[in-house]
Amino acid sequence: MQYEVVLPAAGSGKRMGAGQNKLFLNLLEKPILVHTLEVFEQDSQCTGIWLAVKPEERVFIQDMLERYGITKVKGLPDGGAERQHSVHSCMKEMKQVDIVLVHDAARPFITHDIIANLVRSAHDFGAAIAGVRAKDTMKKVRDGVIEETIDRESLWMIQTPQAFQFDLIVEAEDVAEKVGFLGTDEAMLVERLGHEVHIVESSYENVKMTTQEDLVFGEAILRKRAL
Numbered sequence: 001m002q003y004e005v006v007l008p009a010a011g012s013g014k015r016m017g018a019g020q021n022k023l024f025l026n027l028l029e030k031p032i033l034v035h036t037l038e039v040f041e042q043d044s045q046c047t048g049i050w051l052a053v054k055p056e057e058r059v060f061i062q063d064m065l066e067r068y069g070i071t072k073v074k075g076l077p078d079g080g081a082e083r084q085h086s087v088h089s090c091m092k093e094m095k096q097v098d099i100v101l102v103h104d105a106a107r108p109f110i111t112h113d114i115i116a117n118l119v120r121s122a123h124d125f126g127a128a129i130a131g132v133r134a135k136d137t138m139k140k141v142r143d144g145v146i147e148e149t150i151d152r153e154s155l156w157m158i159q160t161p162q163a164f165q166f167d168l169i170v171e172a173e174d175v176a177e178k179v180g181f182l183g184t185d186e187a188m189l190v191e192r193l194g195h196e197v198h199i200v201e202s203s204y205e206n207v208k209m210t211t212q213e214d215l216v217f218g219e220a221i222l223r224k225r226a227l
């Protein structure tokens with residue numbers, strides 16, 4: 001089953017505090033962005049990659065694609081002020097495909113197995129997202145005081161990729177744009193349409209490189225995988 005993937009890569013990486021787009025930082029001598037791109041470059045089901053980029057970083061990223069032999073990129077449109085705008089800017093250029101994946105460029109450890117499960121689930125049900133079960137006890141806090149202990153059985157921590165049938169994500173984005181709704185992920189836009197979104201159990205290794213300590217986890221994962 002074929003799909004195209006949208007990789008929003010136009011963030012600033014403020015929480016990483018590296019003074020540059022965190023995606024250009026190296027994990028064991030290769031930029032985070034390249035690690036992520038290589039997963040999709042090597043995935044036989046992936047027929048195209050769309051990268052949302054900052055205009056001033058486009059040439060640098062194009063050079064990177066050439067240097068690392070990334071051939072599946074079909075477009076590098078301008079990103080927007082928010083992640084959702086960056087994703088939308090890719091979707092506007094994309095032609096009809098069966099399945100669209102949206103994946104944070106900052107999650108380099110996604111595996112082919114999880115991608116395949118997501119694509120299958122989106123094909124069968126319309127929308128599917130990767131997530132892992134919450135490990136810690138979760139409590140709702142107000143003004144520094146516990147209000148409620150939430151039943152952990154029902155709690156999942158949501159990641160990307162998020163996978164959708166093309167027409168569904170296009171409709172969800174159109175509606176969100178019309179009413180000016182900003183979600184934290186694309187699944188929220190689909191949920192708002194009243195459409196079911198299925199969970200695909202993912203891996204705790206699929207971490208997003210967000211703060212400095214994530215780089216330490218990230219390099220440890222790469223070392224373990226190289227054994």
Ligand code: CTP
Pocket residue numbers: 007008009010011012013014015016022023052079080081082083084086087104105106107208209210
């Ligand atoms: N992203 C994007 N356009 C934006 C904001 C984010 O394309 N306007 C991308 C980032 O490049 C990243 C992904 O969305 O690959 C997930 O976002 P996040 O982890 O929040 O990255 P940043 O926004 O760069 O980091 P921060 O929030 O710490 O500034």
Ligand code: MG
Pocket residue numbers: 011
């Ligand atoms: Mg951000």
